[in-house]
Amino acid sequence: xxVKEYNIAVDEFxxxxxxxxxxxxxxxxxSKDIVQEAFTKLWEKRENVNSEKVKSYLFTTVYHMIIDFTxxxxxxxxxxxxxxxxxxxxxxxxxxSKILDEALSKLPEIQKSVILLRDYEGYSYDxxxxxxxxxxxxxxxxxxxxxxxxxxxxxxxxxxx
Amino acid sequence: xxxxxxxxxxIIDYLDGKLSSTEVDKLLAFLDLHPSIKDDFxxxxxxxxxxxxxxxxxxxxxxxxxxxxxxxxxxxxxxxLIGKIENNLGAAKEKELDNYILFFPEVKNELDFFEKTKLxxxxxIKFPLKESLYRKEISLYFYFNRxxxxxxxxxxxxxxxxxxxxxxxxxxNAQLALTKPINKIKENQILTAEENSTxxxxxxxxxxxxxxxxxxxxxxxxxxxxxxxxxxxxxxxKSQIANNIESQINNIELAQRSVYLxxxxxxxxxxxxxxxxxxxxxxxxxxxxxxxxxxxKKSIQTNSTKENEIELSGSDLAALLITGINGIAGTEIxxxxxxxxRGIALGNNESYEVSRxx
Numbered sequence: 309x310x311v312k313e314y315n316i317a318v319d320e321f322x323x324x325x326x327x328x329x330x331x332x333x334x335x336x337x338x339s340k341d342i343v344q345e346a347f348t349k350l351w352e353k354r355e356n357v358n359s360e361k362v363k364s365y366l367f368t369t370v371y372h373m374i375i376d377f378t379x380x381x382x383x384x385x386x387x388x389x390x391x392x393x394x395x396x397x398x399x400x401x402x403x404x405s406k407i408l409d410e411a412l413s414k415l416p417e418i419q420k421s422v423i424l425l426r427d428y429e430g431y432s433y434d435x436x437x438x439x440x441x442x443x444x445x446x447x448x449x450x451x452x453x454x455x456x457x458x459x460x461x462x463x464x465x466x467x468x469x
Numbered sequence: 470x471x472x473x474x475x476x477x478x479x480i481i482d483y484l485d486g487k488l489s490s491t492e493v494d495k496l497l498a499f500l501d502l503h504p505s506i507k508d509d510f511x512x513x514x515x516x517x518x519x520x521x522x523x524x525x526x527x528x529x530x531x532x533x534x535x536x537x538x539x540x541x542x543x544x545x546x547x548x549x550l551i552g553k554i555e556n557n558l559g560a561a562k563e564k565e566l567d568n569y570i571l572f573f574p575e576v577k578n579e580l581d582f583f584e585k586t587k588l589x590x591x592x593x594i595k596f597p598l599k600e601s602l603y604r605k606e607i608s609l610y611f612y613f614n615r616x617x618x619x620x621x622x623x624x625x626x627x628x629x630x631x632x633x634x635x636x637x638x639x640x641x642n643a644q645l646a647l648t649k650p651i652n653k654i655k656e657n658q659i660l661t662a663e664e665n666s667t668x669x670x671x672x673x674x675x676x677x678x679x680x681x682x683x684x685x686x687x688x689x690x691x692x693x694x695x696x697x698x699x700x701x702x703x704x705x706x707k708s709q710i711a712n713n714i715e716s717q718i719n720n721i722e723l724a725q726r727s728v729y730l731x732x733x734x735x736x737x738x739x740x741x742x743x744x745x746x747x748x749x750x751x752x753x754x755x756x757x758x759x760x761x762x763x764x765x766k767k768s769i770q771t772n773s774t775k776e777n778e779i780e781l782s783g784s785d786l787a788a789l790l791i792t793g794i795n796g797i798a799g800t801e802i803x804x805x806x807x808x809x810x811r812g813i814a815l816g817n818n819e820s821y822e823v824s825r826x827x
Contacts, residue, residue: 311604318602326596340598347602404585412588427588455551458586459579 309359314351317362322347324429325370331412331424332374342373367429368439371421378417404462411461419454422447471499480510541569546576550583 309317322343329339346369350357357365412420421440425431433444433451440447471479479496482488488496500507541549549566552558558566570576 315603318599322596322599322602323592323594324590327590327594330594340596343596344598344602351604405589405591408586408588423588428590451555452548452551455554455583455586456547459582462585463582 309354309357309362313359313362314354317350317359317366318347321363321366325366328367328424328428329370329374331428332417332420333377334413335377338377342370342377345373346370364435364438367425367431371439374421375417407462407465408458411458414461415454415457418442419450419457422450423454423458426451471495473503476503476506541565546579547583550576550580553580554583554587 325343325346326339329342330336333339333342346366349369350362350366412423415423418440422436422442425436425439431439433447436442436447437444442450476496476499479488479492479499483493483496500510546569549558549562549569553563553566570580
């Protein structure tokens with residue numbers, strides 16, 4: 309890939325990668341490091357990475373770094389306020405967003421990753437499988453379990469309200 | 470008794486199945502007596518039965534059957550609902566789920582909850598260090614400029630070295646406080662010495678010249694690829710010659726040190742300090758020569774048989790370079806002089822001199 313293609317990748321994917329890392333790790337500084345390191349790796353291997361598969365390469369790299377991060381470091385809740393500064397003016401969605409954030413934080417790591425890849429980036433099951441190293445069936449099962457858990461969390465909260 | 474006044478009641482009771490067998494027989498006997506009534510009776514009874522069967526179709530009959538539980542039920546309804554929000558239900562299953570929701574409206578609420586589990590990316594979250602990730606393209610113009618500059622520097626060094634090597638120069642060790650005049654060896658003497666030399670290398674060089682049928686005064690050097698055996702022979706010769714040169718160099722160094730020790734100013738230095746002092750006194754030319762000398766004593770060929778005599782020429786330097794290239798690249802390239810153009814370096818107790826060849 310060329311320097312121009314690399315810089316386009318920075319423009320297009322760095323925010324998404326950062327959100328993906330932040331939601332998974334709940335660590336602002338750690339997520340910054342992860343994204344920086346992922347792009348450093350991409351630059352080092354730019355000769356071998358096809359420009360059409362840059363996004364997949366980056367998400368795969370970040371996913372593995374997230375696993376390393378979460379297994380090595382103790383989990384700290386360092387979410388900055390910006391995390392919750394939604395641009396939406398829909399107050400009902402804003403409330404739901406917080407509920408979902410809380411519910412998301414309770415999911416197992418793998419379920420969290422696959423559902424974020426699915427909903428944030430719109431990846432198909434097989435693409436998620438490529439990134440996470442899971443089979444398509446496993447991805448479906450994890451997404452199913454994640455949605456059931458999220459739904460139950462929402463139902464419980466709405467019942468309380 | 471059935472008559473024209475009451476036969477309709479009997480017919481209705483017959484259609485409802487309320488007549489006894491005796492009454493049915495009486496009705497049929499009555500209809501036989503009145504054929505027009507009999508025809509109406511059959512027309513009415515058949516028409517009513519068929520119309521009811523066709524018009525009264527229950528639209529969701531399948532949902533009421535017991536075997537429906539195999540498709541959508543309370544156990545698998547979540548799969549259908551998640552499949553719907555994931556957009557991976559087929560058209561048939563989608564329709565089936567819609568029908569199911571019609572009969573079980575509470576499932577619609579479940580579907581709404583599942584819809585809410587779809588996460589939406591918070592676009593307000595941006596990567597804060599994006600600027601640090603950008604890379605700048607290196608212009609080819611500057612890239613080639615650098616190469617050009619490097620090439621010019623290399624050429625300049627080569628040109629300067631060539632000029633340096635062309636002139637006979639005499640290294641006067643004035644800084645070493647040497648007193649005796651430098652012995653300059655004339656080129657004729659060098660030639661005579663080399664022609665009379667019986668060293669193996671001299672013989673090799675002569676035979677090489679003969680094989681090539683070229684004049685000894687030919688001013689071109691020739692690069693030949695030699696065999697491994699020849700290379701090994703040459704290595705042996707080199708090592709023998711190098712040993713001789715090393716002993717000669719040692720003699721020169723000892724002589725220089727002795728000069729130092731004889732100098733009243735140098736008495737205050739110990740041996741190590743004298744050597745350091747000596748190095749400090751060497752001019753750039755002398756340092757260059759000393760470095761080349763150290764390399765040469767390990768690598769270059771010489772046919773000199775004289776004491777304290779070291780040969781150095783441009784071709785020797787080229788030979789050094791080729792030796793290095795051979796070492797790195799694993800090639801077996803050798804430069805053979807067709808011309809006796811070696812310079813000479815002489816050393817004795819007091820001075821040494823370097824001269825170029827022809």
